[in-house]
Amino acid sequence: MNFMSDNVSGAAPAILQALLDANADPAPSYGHDRLTARLQDSLRTLFDHPAMVSLPVATGTAANAIALACLCPPWGTIYCHEQSHVHVDECGAPEMHTGGAKLVPLPGADGKLSCDVLSDALARARKGFVHHQQPAVLSLTQATEAGRSYTPDETAALCAIAKRHGLKVHMDGARFANAIAHWGCAPEDATWRAGVDALCFGATKNGALGAEAILFFNPADAEQAGYRRKRSGHLFSKMRFLSAQLDAYARDDLWLRLARRANAAAHRLADGLAGLPGARLVYPVEANEVFIDLPLKIIEGLEAADAAFYRWDGTVVRLVTSWNAEDAVMDRFINLANHLARHDQRST
Amino acid sequence: MNFMSDNVSGAAPAILQALLDANADPAPSYGHDRLTARLQDSLRTLFDHPAMVSLPVATGTAANAIALACLCPPWGTIYCHEQSHVHVDECGAPEMHTGGAKLVPLPGADGKLSCDVLSDALARARKGFVHHQQPAVLSLTQATEAGRSYTPDETAALCAIAKRHGLKVHMDGARFANAIAHWGCAPEDATWRAGVDALCFGATKNGALGAEAILFFNPADAEQAGYRRKRSGHLFSKMRFLSAQLDAYARDDLWLRLARRANAAAHRLADGLAGLPGARLVYPVEANEVFIDLPLKIIEGLEAADAAFYRWDGTVVRLVTSWNAEDAVMDRFINLANHLARHDQRST
């Protein structure tokens, strides 16, 4: 019963198999192999964008930082949510890779940015004023740190504001699959058709061993990317082992199937827990995360039973479900919580 | 017959098996798992150094750049061979990670630095002169770009000079296993007992999918390493998949067994080709690389037969052998070369 993060889960069988297959024969290094070429095609097909440029890397932090560095000069500002991973949880990776850009954290309910907040921030920016870092990038997190996600229309509205002010749009898609699976929309509608310039298409959390693809929807934005990837140490010599993971992930809807299973498990948990006395679902479930306020006794009882999860804030806990979630495990957790709730009430 | 690089080979069965085993159960992320702890122990045992600090990363460029950044301030100089990978082939990764250190390329036969050249360079340095970048690190490549390697005594002599001038010593060990397998020495004698402060212990070229360990023999040098790894994007969430590779590699002499096989293949090639008319072995074989000057007709004939290798310089070619080299393949290549040589002579 480990709900600490989707990072605790391992790799999906189809992805492991692709890795084993890739190992069968020698292959050119540094991405000059057939699998990396095939991956480019797979991703272009998946996103319905024949000119898109993709670069595999191994971590989400690398994907975000390299993408942002391609979109933002050292004197640029990156507008992001105040809880966003790029601002809070990457120990300054965007600052390092961009050469010192500034992240501007913006507030917003449920980890989401609103058009009003973004417009206000941009209205305060002084373009061309040499004393101030200059507006350069809007960074959206899909799904958000609160387990919610943007509809294509919401993304498009935010991108429209960004574009009016000359900003590029970056999307941290560490849980992109979960968001798309939730809305059931086409990935192209949620990204470039809505105005996103670069997507970090996450796979690690959703069934890969460690693989993410940076997608540039405008080839010109990708011109620096190869050099930035190499000099930051993220160009794999045996690239095919990244490409194999991502190619399997992108094919046959695997990414969506894995995400749907994780999302379903989150809903199962939310449905099973929300009715407990004293429980309160904090955010709507729009991906594979459940934020729920529980009585302390229940929290402690679950922990005592070796259930692992994150104490988010006070008595709000975060439960993250994975691509390999099993109904039986969810139900065991739910039953245990119910049992604790009954026990708790009786003892009161 | 692919001798382009040891990067073209895949992963060794024992390493793949370790990866599959690591996938069996969920595990804490970001290195808080049992495998990563076990790896630390394995490496401490292997290097006979109970306080050593190890950090797994996925690429050699990352290992080198992060290690150098921990040893060298932005205003420092890194003395290295003029052909060294850190200077020539990393697109400025050390410059990026250190925040702008300067690499000072030094000449030396066979990719090796000599005490005289190093002493001369350090004698010219002006310590404390604020206009000049300051001597900070000696970087050695083991084995060198020319397929030669340093004996423990040679390393110790170079380190002694470095230490007298207050420098730290970094060793790029992308092919460390091949060098150690060649000399048959203990890894600790070739590193910290000789004065090396940080070793990038390579596994990728020698049978891993993508895994290297940065080893700091002085724990104080490692204090920044965790932050530098994270902010450069090299902290894996599913770290156990790096640790599994490295742990299998470090155990039961796997690293040495793989390297010995690659080295033996290089010797087999060198022995089989050196006697060809017009052939000349350029460097002694002290690892898994053969540099040999061959008649152009032979080179072209081999290439026409789909043998892959690197044209190093004029008619000098580089042949790199791998952990999974097969005698039959070596012999096929040698026989073909012999056949071409006979044909060539007849036609002259």
Next chain:
Amino acid sequence: MNFMSDNVSGAAPAILQALLDANADPAPSYGHDRLTARLQDSLRTLFDHPAMVSLPVATGTAANAIALACLCPPWGTIYCHEQSHVHVDECGAPEMHTGGAKLVPLPGADGKLSCDVLSDALARARKGFVHHQQPAVLSLTQATEAGRSYTPDETAALCAIAKRHGLKVHMDGARFANAIAHWGCAPEDATWRAGVDALCFGATKNGALGAEAILFFNPADAEQAGYRRKRSGHLFSKMRFLSAQLDAYARDDLWLRLARRANAAAHRLADGLAGLPGARLVYPVEANEVFIDLPLKIIEGLEAADAAFYRWDGTVVRLVTSWNAEDAVMDRFINLANHLARHDQRST
């Protein structure tokens, strides 16, 4: 009637004379001259600190950025007021010079940080958590962007919190003279005796042509400073021309005499304007800046009469007085405002 900034004023006669004197004879370059040595002594005397290390630079941005880079690693965080110059008005200079540190803007009335806000922010920081940039520096602005200033006791209380959390303390003293002149305290009591580690001792705004001294009260903190100054381009070959300005400034209380005159002018303005109908002094005057809310008609009338000042926010204007302020000019401005007020009332 130019109250745009204290930057619009020129250089004080004594400082110009020192510059002319310094020009009489040739002198060693890069700070090896007698004037620079004398300046070091003057500053040590002034701050009653015989081991203090001082480095002249030409701009406040340089002073702040170099000082911060000496105190903060690339993965560090710098806590500062959300209106502080280092965060808002230096186009990312701290980010550039530190190699990517993160500034954490904190709220606070009148541009001042409070112990509560600082304590809360530090309580939220997770020391040693590799995903987060690490608390490294508290940066105080003296006087603040709102023209207020910290008493020695307030500084000491903030420094005490910072020290308990292992932070270094930087003070941006672009208007340090004005703050000290206001409180009439000893400069050492307002700095190192209160816990400040590095002070950017500003002179440019207060009568120099362009000169600031970075003061390190702990010599160990200054070890990197010479290299950081040089490689950022801030080591003057004809250093004596910076030192001459600063030495004159530090001697015979010139810095205080100039600041007192500017402060007195600010008080004269505040006193003369605060009683106008519809006027409201926004902040207490504790340096050489007046923030006052005025009826729009008066603002427009003053501007029409070629009075120059900054419209801060809505109908709040900022009036900055200089070291060479003349009572007659203040009175002319006050009289004009009074005239406009009477006219305004009559016309309503």
Next chain:
Amino acid sequence: MNFMSDNVSGAAPAILQALLDANADPAPSYGHDRLTARLQDSLRTLFDHPAMVSLPVATGTAANAIALACLCPPWGTIYCHEQSHVHVDECGAPEMHTGGAKLVPLPGADGKLSCDVLSDALARARKGFVHHQQPAVLSLTQATEAGRSYTPDETAALCAIAKRHGLKVHMDGARFANAIAHWGCAPEDATWRAGVDALCFGATKNGALGAEAILFFNPADAEQAGYRRKRSGHLFSKMRFLSAQLDAYARDDLWLRLARRANAAAHRLADGLAGLPGARLVYPVEANEVFIDLPLKIIEGLEAADAAFYRWDGTVVRLVTSWNAEDAVMDRFINLANHLARHDQRST
């Protein structure tokens, strides 16, 4: 008799006077003053280039580093002479400001680069090869570290090669005036008409207190310059004091008149010393520096008489003359050397 450097001299009277004049009235800060606008006009006229963009800064290191950062990406290489100031004497300023570019030192007699050496270096560069930093800039030093200088034709030939390979051309003109005064050519013919993209037009060594202008001959290259200047700390609030120096320098041929006097003094020294027994002029005098090999007895005798100069290499000394050189001082030095030579011969 101080020939250590042209940095030891002070400021020229006309430049000091301009500074005093600039101090008469308050003026807008950060370059929005009339003097800075006038300077832009003066420089455009001087270089016969109506679209040229100029930015005053205070030091040569700043000028070079900011200019290079505008021309070179972090993964770029800057080709320069192995003795060049940017490579040897700036403690890594170009590396810092560019974000980690690599300087490639090239050999060449008399501090000058030749077309052959440049062509060879560029032929070895692998454009688009992601493992190597990419050719980006040619940096020329005018006059060179050996006191020689490039003719317009030599500059044009080097620039032509650079342009064929897509490089930008930077000229470090710390002693540009001395070179132009030597050849008597038009400054535009020695720069943009020959293919130079950015010139650091030095004034500090030639009679300013501390002022250099970065000149961009292609306005597009200057787009980043304002932000780079600000965030590196080189935007002066009281900019008019830099502009005043530079404007006086650029007007009425002052820069050439000062340089001619320094050059003439160098020739007087060279002529007066070259005939001494055992003396050998090492390089032709093409600016304001004399490199001469002298008998050790003479060197020691001159030093004993309080003459100051730099021992360059063994018994080669460097004598640098200044804008305020006086014939009487030159002659005193020459006579002393002659006296020492006669004494030396008699005693042998």
